[in-house]
Amino acid sequence: MTEQNTPLVEMKNISISFGGIHAVENASVDLFPGEVVALLGHNGAGKSTLIKVLSGAYKRDNGDIMINGETVDIRNPRDAKKYGIETIYQTLAVADNVDAAANLYLGRELQTKWGTLDDVAMEASTREVMGRLNPNFKRFKEPVKALSGGQRQSVAIARAILFDARILIMDEPTAALGPQETAQVGDLIKQLKREGIGIFLISHDIHDVFDLADRVFVMKNGKVVGHARTGDVTKDEVLGMIILGKVPPGATPGPGAMKVV
Amino acid sequence: MAETIRSTTNSKTSAAAGQAEGNIVARFFRATEIDTRMLGMIGALLIIWVGFHILTGGLFLTPRNLWNLSVQTASVAVMATGMVLVIVTRNIDLSVGSILGFTGMIMGVLQARFLPEMLGFDHPAIWIIALAGGLVVGALIGTLHGVIIAFLGVPSFIVTLGGLLIWRGATWFVTSGQTVAPMDVNFRLMGGGTEGSIGATWSWIVGIIACLAIIAAIINARRQRKRFSFPRRPVWAEYVLVALGCVIVLGAVWIANKYYWPINIARRYAEANNIAWPEGGLLISQGIAIPVLMAIAVGIVMTFIATRLRFGRYVFAIGGNPEAAELAGIKTRWVTVKIFALMGMLCAIAAAISTARLNAATNAQGELDELYTIAAAVIGGTSLAGGMGSIAGAMLGALVMQSLQSGMVLLGIDSPFQRIVVGMVLVTAVWLDTVYRSRAK
Numbered sequence: 003m004t005e006q007n008t009p010l011v012e013m014k015n016i017s018i019s020f021g022g023i024h025a026v027e028n029a030s031v032d033l034f035p036g037e038v039v040a041l042l043g044h045n046g047a048g049k050s051t052l053i054k055v056l057s058g059a060y061k062r063d064n065g066d067i068m069i070n071g072e073t074v075d076i077r078n079p080r081d082a083k084k085y086g087i088e089t090i091y092q093t094l095a096v097a098d099n100v101d102a103a104a105n106l107y108l109g110r111e112l113q114t115k116w117g118t119l120d121d122v123a124m125e126a127s128t129r130e131v132m133g134r135l136n137p138n139f140k141r142f143k144e145p146v147k148a149l150s151g152g153q154r155q156s157v158a159i160a161r162a163i164l165f166d167a168r169i170l171i172m173d174e175p176t177a178a179l180g181p182q183e184t185a186q187v188g189d190l191i192k193q194l195k196r197e198g199i200g201i202f203l204i205s206h207d208i209h210d211v212f213d214l215a216d217r218v219f220v221m222k223n224g225k226v227v228g229h230a231r232t233g234d235v236t237k238d239e240v241l242g243m244i245i246l247g248k249v250p251p252g253a254t255p256g257p258g259a260m261k262v263v
Numbered sequence: 264m265a266e267t268i269r270s271t272t273n274s275k276t277s278a279a280a281g282q283a284e285g286n287i288v289a290r291f292f293r294a295t296e297i298d299t300r301m302l303g304m305i306g307a308l309l310i311i312w313v314g315f316h317i318l319t320g321g322l323f324l325t326p327r328n329l330w331n332l333s334v335q336t337a338s339v340a341v342m343a344t345g346m347v348l349v350i351v352t353r354n355i356d357l358s359v360g361s362i363l364g365f366t367g368m369i370m371g372v373l374q375a376r377f378l379p380e381m382l383g384f385d386h387p388a389i390w391i392i393a394l395a396g397g398l399v400v401g402a403l404i405g406t407l408h409g410v411i412i413a414f415l416g417v418p419s420f421i422v423t424l425g426g427l428l429i430w431r432g433a434t435w436f437v438t439s440g441q442t443v444a445p446m447d448v449n450f451r452l453m454g455g456g457t458e459g460s461i462g463a464t465w466s467w468i469v470g471i472i473a474c475l476a477i478i479a480a481i482i483n484a485r486r487q488r489k490r491f492s493f494p495r496r497p498v499w500a501e502y503v504l505v506a507l508g509c510v511i512v513l514g515a516v517w518i519a520n521k522y523y524w525p526i527n528i529a530r531r532y533a534e535a536n537n538i539a540w541p542e543g544g545l546l547i548s549q550g551i552a553i554p555v556l557m558a559i560a561v562g563i564v565m566t567f568i569a570t571r572l573r574f575g576r577y578v579f580a581i582g583g584n585p586e587a588a589e590l591a592g593i594k595t596r597w598v599t600v601k602i603f604a605l606m607g608m609l610c611a612i613a614a615a616i617s618t619a620r621l622n623a624a625t626n627a628q629g630e631l632d633e634l635y636t637i638a639a640a641v642i643g644g645t646s647l648a649g650g651m652g653s654i655a656g657a658m659l660g661a662l663v664m665q666s667l668q669s670g671m672v673l674l675g676i677d678s679p680f681q682r683i684v685v686g687m688v689l690v691t692a693v694w695l696d697t698v699y700r701s702r703a704k
Contacts, residue, residue, distance in 0.1 A: 083592055096587055097583035100649060108587070108588065110591075143493070
């Protein structure tokens, strides 16, 4: 059981500011293996910024990041990938002038013994991964630009899981998708969860993530309002946390909780 | 890249061809997968050639003029291959002409002043040491530009605009403005001319090797497609492609071999070797010029770098989405530095060709070449918005630019008017390209 008590990720007292504005102040979140944690808050609440500290896009000013209980130093996206942290950005972050295989392996290309790109091997495993995620996907030779939103999303997700991620960060994963594709992403999240991957879901829309998440963290004005198991609170109570910063009885208050009850 | 461009056009042409199934032309292009864009450029080139041929009364499409054209194109074509990578990553390099001037001057001084003192005149190692010196200097200048652009955050336009002035000024300081001449005997071979051509036999050998390479490439591509059960071209289309490639290569060799040594040089050669002067004159083929072979080799190496290596993949990914490339863990700044260093080295190769050809290193060498280089890359389909371009296209673009210029020279058009025409052609070409791209979407 002690194994279970060590979080996969623990971010402690993280602060980061841009030109005097505190984007994130003294925020702490944690994530256990096989758990889905939703990070909620309005636009500008600091949730994306906080998570970009974990994915290596931003460098924190203060605070510690622990992976499996060990303090780690994440300075750039390469460091994060080294610890098995993969991120799917809201903007999808794909190079849309190259094809799916090139995007999946971007920055980690397979090479032949001559040091040239092993396109054959990359394409083969791309076909395998995409076949598992999205069996309808057939357009392997076309630049990603030519794909639909859902297909691009599946390329972005395939890229994250291709390298055996242990921690998956999904920033507004369904924002650009239609209902059917959203359901597909939901199924995928459940499948990844069964494989023991810890997942951070970031969203400003509670309905997107409430049913998928095991726990929610709510942020407001750069601070953590509080966190709760989704079983212990209702959607309305979580909305209260998001809008007012009011912490319901079922939740644990954080530094950003409303002072006057 | 050529591949990506081709694949987009393919999807378009195949969609278009679906409607006009019976159309034999559409079916031909779909089956052979010839890039229509590239074909358009070749078409434009042929129109220019035939047009000038008629206007000059049959002076343009002669072995002599075509051979000269190939030699004149070499220097800019070499630089254009590097400019593709620069522009693909949404940068620009305005300093290539000045770097050419500076590295040319360094190579000139090395081989005409320093090395003969140390090694003696006409020492066989002089040319290679001079060339290596030029390459190192070019790479250092490019690295400096790249570091300022990538790590200090100064836009490439400004850095290389500064470089344009700085290296042109530095060229002057190397010899206080004096022209350095003559060049080393072996170094001069890189400039073409009678000595710097490989003759008929070797030209045929090169041509046959090229044909074998084309056949091997097509067989290999077919095998790869088969392995992954991609749609394959019909067999007849493969044969057409092989035949087309070989005819072009062997045709070019044949033309190069049809250009004979000038009569005075041939006479001197005959006297020196005790050959009796025949009735109709002694016909010794020039064959392919060495600078042309150098440019083709550079083109092949650069295409390999751009399509087969990680570095090339990163260049195109950065051009497509710099943020995504950065987030994917690519060291985008180092890639930028490497691109500019490579560009500097290509400038040195171009400088070797042009100083060898002129048999002198001068202050003004390479002036305005930056503009011809950029124009060649852009006419060749490199998008200034980044992410798209091909090496072969840029080299063809260089040939188009040079054809226009030498055609106008043959017509006796004044040089101010030549510039007006080149400028208009550039703008028109990019406009046509914009139209093409917006249609392709």
